Amino acid sequence: MAPMLAVLTSLAGCGEAAFSAHTRDNDVGDLQRAMAASAAPAARAGHAMAFLVTDGKLVGYDLADGKIAWEQAADVKSRVIVGGGAIAHRQGERDLVVRGAATGDVRARVTLAADETFVGAALDGDKLVYVVQLADKRSAVVAIDAGGAPLWRRETQSALGAPAARGGLVALPFAHQNLTLLDSTGREIARVRATDEEIAFARALPEGIYYGGARGVYRLDDKSAAGTRAGSSYAEAKLSGEQVRTAYHWDGYQPSQSALGAFDRNRLLWRGREGAGFRDDLAVLHTYRFFFAFDAKAGKLRWVYAHPRTDVVASEDAGGAIVFASADGDIGLIDAASGAVRIVQKTGLRVAGASFDADGLTAGSGATPPSEAEVAKTLEQIVYDHDARFGAVKVFAVDALGDVPGPTVTAALLKLVRAPAGAGGPPPAALARAGEKLVARRDRAAAPAMLEALGEHYDFLDDRTPRGVDVLARALGALGAREAAAPLAAHLLDHETPERALKDLATTLGQLGGPDAVKALRTFLLAYHADPAFLLDPAPLVVAGEALIRAGVEARRAVAFVVEDRRTLQPLARQLRVSLEAADAADEEAAKKKLEKKDSEAAPERQE
């Protein structure tokens, strides 16, 4: 009786109707049984294919032979969903169509009801599973067989997200908090309830089922029962910089994201592996024309690719290679490990979107990996790209550039620091970031170039406008380059030096010290201590004064004069008086201690 009761208890969670509020969640046993029901997909029978959505047509492109395999007239309204030997998409206003992947011929067609809004679909082999939102805010998940005959339909009062299907198991986000798992009959056999964040997508890959939200990716395994990030096989891709959106997958709850759109051009490409993390620790950011491959753990750039001229409208991580299609019909492969690029073919088609059945495809031996210098050059090209949409990408590229070692990159950063900000050029944020990176590199080898840059002063007639003097000051200060004192002093006293650079110049001169620095700081402080132009921001003068206080008794006299001068800007006088008194007190204390030490040393002698 007892064993029977135990079995009944263990099955209680599965006995509920799909999406019941009473269904058991986060149960290891349920999850294990569900995963056991999911078989790895069979190997692809035919050639790797790309399915291109172009003007009124759907084109099957054979990636192995490098030619168009078939073309079908089709009003494609969604991203093309790829399954084993079949593809599916929304067509026209209300139809869902399943086609044979090898020919593009229609195998099945479903017409959605007037009150149904398409959310997303998945192919499990040649069976189609799709989710619709109903007019009364309910949701339904529906399965049809290869011939279009209905297999089952399940409805819920809550929201359902786009499904993923893998070897007899359907996974779909449910009520924003859950990932629910249905078997091939539509029975809910397990449920994961996330406690840390919304589950917005489910994704089926040959290596397993994955799910997640805005921050990261969970692998469906025993640990999913924890429901937490910490307890699950969870991974986040670490990228350098936070300017570019890093979506891990389409938001399954958004019907608009089932259509082709900007999201296809701005997302993170990744593959899974056993346990937490990404395959080869690789995450590739695709944004418009650009691909940035990162070590997802360390956040370090591995390679970068900038596609010429036109946007890449679709991309996929096929395991060994990133496969992509551009708006002007280029289909290419990038070796995932090295970044070596091979353009498979220029189809000349005007491509609005694409999907790929290309798992296991490689870039081949004909592609040459980019050198470190080429990576730096590509990043530089991105930063200087004239397309104004790429502001965030440019900042991101500067971040990535800063992570690449070597003198080429230092020179590139220096060039950026001195570049004019303006329409079509690097955005101010990118230039600022370049400055931060240059300072942080502490590249001693770059000091001569920085000193040479400091040799430039403003001249209206010669069209010379030095830029980045503040950054150069900080960078040379970080290097402790005393030889920079004279050129920095010249900029401090140059009336054309922008006000915003003065504080950095004074700070660095204070750090470097020496006669040139002290003379310039004194001249600067005396010249402007009573100048109302510094009333709002006397910081450069304060910094100069405090540097002079530290520079010794002789230099301190100028500060004493400024403090006593009745014309001195009041905020400056107050601050310097405090600093001067503190320095005098410290000097007195030091002198006293010195005297005491001398006395204590002399005392034993007296005793003797």
Add this chain to the structure above:
Amino acid sequence: MRALALGVLLAAATARADTASLARELGGPDDAVAEAAAGKLAQSAEPAAIAALVAALAEGPPPKVAVAALKALAGKKDARVVPALVERAQHRSPEVRKAALAALAVAPATEKRATAALTAALGDSDAEVRAQAARGLGDRRDRSAEARLVKLMEHRDMSAAPALAAIATPELAHRLSEMLGQVPDPILCTTLGEMLKRADFGPEPIRVEVVRTLSKVPGIDSTAVLIEYVASTERDKNRPSRLEAQKIVDERSRQ
């Protein structure tokens, strides 16, 4: 005699006392008083007055007071003056720079540091400062700045015109004539017109060449310059350049 000597000594002592008092006011907290003191020190023949003004500048007065002190130092023949002016020509306040340059403009012609500071200031970011520098160089008739003044003209800065006219030689006139179409017509016409106004500019064939260059510039700017030239040479009716100018004006008036 003794009384006279005593009187001179007393006057000198009073003057010194006044200068000391004015120097204190110049360094005082009231800008208006300081500016007035600078004005009075400018009138003083006391060497100490110059010393007071130079010292006041070295102590970094507010820009208004610095301008007054710089004006007071203009034309003073003292070795300490030019270095003080040159230093102030680098001040962040354009007003101070202009005052320093105006004072440098009247420094002795042999004072190369003054010319160098004025020439450098042609590259200032402030148009008024550039204009002040150009004016100063024109006043000094210093040809060493020719290349930068031509650049100023190429940068479409009208202040180059009178300065270039002031230093123009036949060679420069010829060079400027060849810049027709490369620089804005009003600037070129003004330059050539100002050149023609100079009594010492010549010889006459060069003046004719300048007039013919003006004839190639269409529009009101060149016509106005030519009419002005004809009017200003009323007493020398048969001058070839005037005759040429008159001919062009007549032709234009017929069109």
